[in-house]
Amino acid sequence: MEIVNKQRAYFETGATLPVATRISYLRKLYKTIQTYESEIAQALYEDLGKSHYEGYMCEIGLCLSELSYIIKHTEKWAKPQKVKTDLAQFHAKSFKVKNPLGVVLIMSPWNYPFMLTMEPLFGAISAGNCCVVKPSAYSPNTSLVIKKIIEEVFPEEYVAVISGGRKENEALLNTKFDYIFFTGSVSVGKTVMEKAAKYMTPFTLELGGKSPCIVDETANVKVAAKRIVFGKLLNCGQTCVAPDYILVHKQVKDTFVSALQLEITKTYGKKPLKNPNFGKIINQKHFERLLGLIDEKKVIFGGKSDADALKIEPTILNNVSLDDAVMQEEIFGPILPVITFDTFREAENIIKSFEHPLAAYLFSNDVKRQKYFMHHMIFGGGCINDCIVHLATSRMPFGGVGASGMGKYHGKYSFDTFSHEKGMLKRYNWMDLPMRYQPYQKYGMYLLKLFLK
Known part of the structure; x- marks a missing residue:
């Protein structure tokens, strides 16, 4: 799919890596959602009969709260995190680094069409990814507003919205992505798993069941x-x-x-x-x-x-x-x-x-x-x-287990979902413990066990 190739080329330039850039776009998205509040509410009413009050309480307001939380914490989440270095690795420094995954696909449902499209997107952008968004064809009015908002905030090579129904869904699932985030029915979730297996693509499934x-x-x-x-x-x-x-x-x-x-x-x-x-x-x-x-x-x-x-x-x-x-x-x-x-x-x-x-x-x-x-x-x-x-909180994970889904998001969990946590060790050259090198008999088991206990 051409848009995916375009986004992959953009991602390879490193344009989405600076944390300041990510936060800048998220802030712009926040203001644009506020600007379009009335249009979003009207679209939710036309698609689902939601009053403006309910639309704000359950979709628009929750999105703004989640986005505000992510903007506030992205810089901290993106920093390398030091971890203790074992004695056997002396003298070195160990740390964890969060990297974006690349080009990700978000497929959202019709029941909360605005919130369940936007909240995963916040995490994907916070983590530094490019993103293709596919809203549901069953909520066309909300999908149009989503498309308008995203096109106003992001260049297409950064975030793009694909409209349509089953044909477009099929084309997207037959395309290689670096991650898929799907919210919807169990039956379609199974299809997502099958398609993802072709490219060994990791995924999150937010499904449902009889609660x-x-x-x-x-x-x-x-x-x-x-x-x-x-x-x-x-x-x-x-x-x-x-x-x-x-x-x-x-x-x-x-x-x-x-x-x-x-x-x-x-x-x-x-x-x-x-x-x-x-x-x-x-x-x-x-x-x-x-x-x-x-x-x-x-x-x-x-x-x-x-x-x-x-x-x-x-x-x-x-x-x-x-x-x-x-x-x-x-x-x-x-x-x-x-x-x-x-x-x-x-x-x-x-x-x-x-x-x-x-x-x-x-x-x-x-x-x-x-x-x-x-x-x-x-x-x-x-x-x-x-x-x-x-x-309705950014501080706790949300997700299913077993047939009700796999993976989680909200707040830092969204950032982590769309990131790869890379373990890194940096060695210094002024000292090199010799016992790992052959001949092993030179130092004996006692010294080896001393360092590895």
């Missing part, structure tokens, strides 16, 4: 319901770390379900389909897929839809079994299945019957159970007595 939410008998039910409604229905449920299903203890099940219904009504009103702050499903294909997951016999709240507006009411399904259609795939919509459990072990076994999730949540006031949840259950990341907000 569970446990509400035990010690939980503050009212608070749990409020926070779960926020996390589940943000972006109309189209969030990779949204609670996918609820495991609630039988002692508090009825109270919790009532609190859930009350909180949904309080948040979105009695007619959520008419609420301008409640988003829409991205397209007809996903709208119909979600309707197919709703078993009308198990609906205890919501269930209505508007095909013209591509909206589905917040819907609670009761007495759900693991064999139901809604439990066979990641929901990615405003449908919330409720499953009752008797013992915590039972809830744990249900979670373990699925692949490792991208996120998991526990609402409990039992400290021992909280510790068990953190240390014995495998998931990408999560919260105790809250949900989804763990990703």
Whole structure:
């Protein structure tokens, strides 16, 4: 692909290596995002029905916060880091050096089309790479604004945006890159792995899965319901770390379900389909897929839809079994299945019957159970007595495990993801320990063991 060759030639000039240059471009990007705030918000509304408030809270504002953090710390991260030198290497100096990888590809999804394009890009630029960005074809309005912003900030040989759909995706994945950062579905993630193997290209996969939410008998039910409604229905449920299903203890099940219904009504009103702050499903294909997951016999709240507006009411399904259609795939919509459990072990076994999730949540006031949840259950990341907000910080890693993804980013983790950490040792010439040279018998094992113990 011509643009990749162009970027590779530019990278070889060393133009992206000076840290001051990287920071300068990141600062320009920060100001340009601020300038285009209204256009970004409007594009998010057109693509996903997000209000300006939600668009800023969950995409624009988070991007500016992340970018500010990266600008502030890039110089420190890029400096060589000294490490202790072993006695056997006397006299020398050891250190680690961070180098950019080269020309990287970022492929982003449609559900948070601005944030999930920009945040990996911040890390790639901070680390000194050239970058090809491929936004999703399902969010065309946001993709256009992204293209406008990037073309205003960067020359094409530094950062370029490729528009289009499957044909363009295929062409990009058949091109040699030095790194691929992909956010999207598990099925496409597998394709990325297969294509990357041809060139031995390293990659990060940010995928998803069925993220569970446990509400035990010690939980503050009212608070749990409020926070779960926020996390589940943000972006109309189209969030990779949204609670996918609820495991609630039988002692508090009825109270919790009532609190859930009350909180949904309080948040979105009695007619959520008419609420301008409640988003829409991205397209007809996903709208119909979600309707197919709703078993009308198990609906205890919501269930209505508007095909013209591509909206589905917040819907609670009761007495759900693991064999139901809604439990066979990641929901990615405003449908919330409720499953009752008797013992915590039972809830744990249900979670373990699925692949490792991208996120998991526990609402409990039992400290021992909280510790068990953190240390014995495998998931990408999560919260105790809250949900989804763990990703809204630049100081913690975000990423999946197993089928929910591999690799991590945010803050320094983004810088590290797009860097190669090179171990270096600098020897001085005034002294040269002779024992490593033959004939070995001259010095004996005692002296060798003295230096290597």
